[in-house]
Amino acid sequence: MNSFDDYVRARGTALLRFGYLLGGDAHLAEDLVQEALARCHRSWPRISAAGDPDAYVRKAVLRQFLSWRRRFSFGERVTADMTPHAAATADRSEAVADREVLWRLLAGLSRMQRAVLVLRFYEDLAYAQIADLLDVGESTVRVHAHKGLSALRVSPQLVGEKEAGR
Numbered sequence: 001m002n003s004f005d006d007y008v009r010a011r012g013t014a015l016l017r018f019g020y021l022l023g024g025d026a027h028l029a030e031d032l033v034q035e036a037l038a039r040c041h042r043s044w045p046r047i048s049a050a051g052d053p054d055a056y057v058r059k060a061v062l063r064q065f066l067s068w069r070r071r072f073s074f075g076e077r078v079t080a081d082m083t084p085h086a087a088a089t090a091d092r093s094e095a096v097a098d099r100e101v102l103w104r105l106l107a108g109l110s111r112m113q114r115a116v117l118v119l120r121f122y123e124d125l126a127y128a129q130i131a132d133l134l135d136v137g138e139s140t141v142r143v144h145a146h147k148g149l150s151a152l153r154v155s156p157q158l159v160g161e162k163e164a165g166r
Contacts, residue, residue, distance in 0.1 A: 004044040007053060008037060015061060021118045022065040024107055036060035059133050062119075066111055105152050113148030116141055 012033070019029030040047055040057050047053050106114055112134070119130045127145070131138040 002048050004041055004048075007044075007048070007057075011054060011057070015057065018058060018118070018123070019061055019065070021122050022062070022115060024103055032061050032064045036064045055133075058123075062115060062133060066115060102152075109148050109151060110144075113144045113151070116144040117148045120145055 015033045015036075016026075016029050019032040020026055023029050023032060036057060037060075040053075040060055044053075047056050050056065106117070109117070115134070116130055119125045119133065120127070125133070127138050127141045130141045134141065
């Protein structure tokens with residue numbers, strides 16, 4: 001897979017999913033991936049010759065996400081209307097409601113906590129690999145994972161909805 005076009009055709013959907021999990025919005029995911037791919041295209045011969053272009057591109061998407069959050073920190077948040085599951089059928093209403101709660105909770109995390117949790121539980125990366133991707137220490141990754149998971153576990157929003165009979 002030496003051609004940039006071949007790479008994008010083969011891995012584009014997975015990169016969009018990764019961007020969506022980071023940003024929580026399909027349009028943002030497209031922007032993140034597009035910007036990362038545009039930057040990678042300039043150096044594609046060097047990137048593909050290095051042996052693992054997927055890791056390089058995934059790191060570029062991650063950096064775009066972290067950079068985007070810093071530049072646009074004016075508070076865009078994912079809402080229930082923005083989730084892809086909002087138009088689900090009544091048969092799946094409880095599952096959809098649980099997903100919407102999870103999206104709201106994830107949107108409330110810091111960008112680093114969310115990035116660490118996505119890399120750990122969606123990409124199934126070890127803490128050391130995440131530390132390499134983020135250019136931080138492994139202990140920092142563990143702290144962000146712990147704080148993010150703790151916030152998800154003790155969220156009053158989640159507790160309140162579960163107590164309301166869900």
